[in-house]
Amino acid sequence: MGEALVFCGNAAPRASKEANALRLKLSGRDANIALKVEDIARRMIANIPDVLTDLLEVATYVYCADQLIARGGDAMQALGTDWRRKLRFIVPVREPDRWRLPAVAESLIRLLSFMSDDEYDFRFERAQSPAPGNSYFDFADEPETVFGADEVVLFSGGLDSLAGATARLVDTKARLLLVSHQSSPKMAERQKYLAAELFRRFPGRVFHVSVRITKQNIKAVETTQRSRSFLFAALATVVGNLARQLDLRFYENGVTSFNLPIATQVVGARATKSTHPRVMRDLETFMSALLEDVIEVRNPYIWKTKCEVASALAEAGHIDLLRHTVSCSHVHGMTKLKTHCGRCSQCLDRRFAVLAAGLGEEDPEEMSVHAIGTKTLTSLRV
Numbered sequence: 001m002g003e004a005l006v007f008c009g010n011a012a013p014r015a016s017k018e019a020n021a022l023r024l025k026l027s028g029r030d031a032n033i034a035l036k037v038e039d040i041a042r043r044m045i046a047n048i049p050d051v052l053t054d055l056l057e058v059a060t061y062v063y064c065a066d067q068l069i070a071r072g073g074d075a076m077q078a079l080g081t082d083w084r085r086k087l088r089f090i091v092p093v094r095e096p097d098r099w100r101l102p103a104v105a106e107s108l109i110r111l112l113s114f115m116s117d118d119e120y121d122f123r124f125e126r127a128q129s130p131a132p133g134n135s136y137f138d139f140a141d142e143p144e145t146v147f148g149a150d151e152v153v154l155f156s157g158g159l160d161s162l163a164g165a166t167a168r169l170v171d172t173k174a175r176l177l178l179v180s181h182q183s184s185p186k187m188a189e190r191q192k193y194l195a196a197e198l199f200r201r202f203p204g205r206v207f208h209v210s211v212r213i214t215k216q217n218i219k220a221v222e223t224t225q226r227s228r229s230f231l232f233a234a235l236a237t238v239v240g241n242l243a244r245q246l247d248l249r250f251y252e253n254g255v256t257s258f259n260l261p262i263a264t265q266v267v268g269a270r271a272t273k274s275t276h277p278r279v280m281r282d283l284e285t286f287m288s289a290l291l292e293d294v295i296e297v298r299n300p301y302i303w304k305t306k307c308e309v310a311s312a313l314a315e316a317g318h319i320d321l322l323r324h325t326v327s328c329s330h331v332h333g334m335t336k337l338k339t340h341c342g343r344c345s346q347c348l349d350r351r352f353a354v355l356a357a358g359l360g361e362e363d364p365e366e367m368s369v370h371a372i373g374t375k376t377l378t379s380l381r382v
Helices: 050-068 073-077 096-100 102-116 159-171 185-201 228-242 277-291 306-315 319-324 345-356 374-381
Strands: 002-008 022-024 033-040 085-093 119-126 137-139 151-154 176-182 206-215 247-249 296-298
Touching: 002 050, 022 050, 033 050, 033 228, 050 085, 050 096, 050 206, 050 228, 050 277, 085 096, 096 102, 096 119, 102 119, 102 228, 102 277, 151 159, 151 228, 159 176, 159 185, 159 306, 159 319, 176 185, 176 228, 185 206, 185 319, 206 228, 228 247, 228 277, 277 296, 306 319, 306 345
Parallel strands: 002 022, 002 085, 033 137, 085 119, 151 176, 151 247, 176 206, 247 296
Antiparallel strands: 033 206
16 A cells, blocks of 8 residues: 655645655645636625635645545556555644544545545644635626525536536526536536526526636646545535535436446446445535534435436426536547547446437437447347
């Protein structure tokens, strides 16, 4: 098991053996991470609580370290002997006493360990001259506009999150706060387009907040990003609290959420656990303990298949938006015409689901580099 020490912010090594540790900084001249929450109303963060700023920073440090510390490289060929890592974080925070509480620290470790298959340890120190909380926010053009949300929806730009948000808008009068993490500029464009379409079709009931995290002069060496849903949930919790809404909604079909192994070697966190029922429960426990309030995290699509999710979008009357969603895990290779590779498990799952729902024309096969048509599906059924 590989071990790595991560110094965050202004935390400094205390011994020579710590000199080669990974250093991550969000502010200052030597900052190597940039975090920006876009389109937030200025009045929403007039008095942002320190604990919310701490949460933003901790989640960002965990997410970035996850990408900067390899899982053994070629050792993955040896049955993943170095898949698991031991990650030790030294993190300056504004409210160290709160973060050191057993209910908070232990639930954080339990959440991240199950989500990523790694071992975690945190040492929380008092931050010296921390960056102001509003430094992470880009304000909206209309600074006095404050959106009163009824629900916070994690909006990835994929089929499931779009179907969930759209069905909710059609079936209820709820006002939705959509929170997106920009995993890449290409996905950011898709997310913003879909959110703008929902805003146009449901005026006054949709508000979109997009969060951007960029690394400076450091390069990712690990692409699995198993801690991403922690970052996603943390961002949604912060924005939701600013909008006075504590309930979070992930929309993900149950086949994916239950982490079912697609091959004998794909077990544990080798397959993503981003919306696994235990992750949802552990997120609730951690966020509630940290914020000393009742936070609800739900996945309304836990008992739906991907086919049923696609059908839900059609039944809501907005199936034309299907072709603008992206489910592929290789988004860096997507183009405006070819948005899906057609070979990853997400692409295969989506394609079979869309065809099984009779919606193949709404998701043209030419949008995939390696397409699966109706003839292929028929032959596999036989």
